[in-house]
Amino acid sequence: MFKNAPKRIDVHAHALISKEISIPRLDGTVLHDYKELCNLYDNNGIAMGIIMPIVSPEFQSFLVTNEDAWFMSSNSANRLKWCCNIDPRMECFSDKTDFSRMLRFYKSKGAVGVGELMANYSLDDPIMDNLLFHCAECDMPVTIHWAEVLNRGYGIYGGGNMVLLERTLKKYPKLTIIGHSVPFWDLLYEKAGGRRLVQLMRECPNLYCDTSANSGYNAASKNTPYFYEFLNEFQDRILFGLDICYIGENLYKKTIKFYDDALNNNFITREIYDKINYINAVKLYKLNIHEER
Numbered sequence: 001m002f003k004n005a006p007k008r009i010d011v012h013a014h015a016l017i018s019k020e021i022s023i024p025r026l027d028g029t030v031l032h033d034y035k036e037l038c039n040l041y042d043n044n045g046i047a048m049g050i051i052m053p054i055v056s057p058e059f060q061s062f063l064v065t066n067e068d069a070w071f072m073s074s075n076s077a078n079r080l081k082w083c084c085n086i087d088p089r090m091e092c093f094s095d096k097t098d099f100s101r102m103l104r105f106y107k108s109k110g111a112v113g114v115g116e117l118m119a120n121y122s123l124d125d126p127i128m129d130n131l132l133f134h135c136a137e138c139d140m141p142v143t144i145h146w147a148e149v150l151n152r153g154y155g156i157y158g159g160g161n162m163v164l165l166e167r168t169l170k171k172y173p174k175l176t177i178i179g180h181s182v183p184f185w186d187l188l189y190e191k192a193g194g195r196r197l198v199q200l201m202r203e204c205p206n207l208y209c210d211t212s213a214n215s216g217y218n219a220a221s222k223n224t225p226y227f228y229e230f231l232n233e234f235q236d237r238i239l240f241g242l243d244i245c246y247i248g249e250n251l252y253k254k255t256i257k258f259y260d261d262a263l264n265n266n267f268i269t270r271e272i273y274d275k276i277n278y279i280n281a282v283k284l285y286k287l288n289i290h291e292e293r
Contacts, residue, residue: 009281012212012241013037013049017068025061029246034072038079044256052143053085056119058154070109084111087119088127095126099134107138112285115143120150122157123164132168136175141284143178143210155181161196162187169204178239180210185219201234212241217255228267235272239280
């Protein structure tokens with residue numbers, strides 16, 4: 001266990017430096033600025049968040065750069081860490097781009113991983129495959145938003161029944177992929193092909209799960225007894241996240257309550273609860289929290 005342990009780490013955070021120059025989305029919503037996000041954390045027992053830039057333009061009204069994420073992390077009194085993010089079209093728009101150069105630079109500036117990848121390309125597109133090769137080489141865990149289709153949305157397309165995800169995980173065993181979004185979590189249930197996610201988790205130890213947002217919460221609440229079984233079996237590779245995407249969003253409260261209720265009603269042990277809420281994140285992202293001696 002950890003001395004002065006945080007109760008929760010949000011592995012999937014979005015924020016702005018300032019709302020002054022960020023145009024609202026078409027539905028009028030806008031992200032919190034990073035100070036507001038830290039205040040929200042204070043009010044909900046969350047010790048730390050990991051900021052994810054938004055660098056791909058698909059379906060976006062504004063972008064959040066790597067420079068923004070670094071600034072927010074550097075000015076948050078250690079409340080925010082950050083991932084860097086790379087669009088596979090960046091720099092050379094080529095499957096020969098040396099993304100290790102960029103990844104090592106951002107890693108030297110404190111980036112703990114990569115994400116959230118959202119460029120609407122197929123996982124087997126050469127430029128996407130090249131990016132993930134370099135992520136593996138640089139030991140950078142990657143959070144991916146999965147898409148159901150190409151050319152009409154955002155996120156990476158993993159193939160029917162995520163066959164391309166399986167291929168990538170096995171091709172690059174040093175690459176850690178953190179799955180997220182509706183198409184990913186739909187794999188947990190029968191309609192998606194015999195609980196395919198369980199098969200992938202069993203066969204690919206480099207696959208992790210991000211339980212944030214509607215997708216994660218809906219998977220948890222849809223068939224709760226089965227989800228408890230899933231939490232127990234894969235307790236070392238499940239991560240607590242919130243993915244708060246606009247001011248006024250309250251889904252995060254349901255996510256927090258789900259795990260608190262699971263613990264209080266003895267559906268998961270305290271050990272599993274702590275692993276999911278923060279210990280797995282500490283280990284995966286090598287966060288600077290001192291172990292108790």
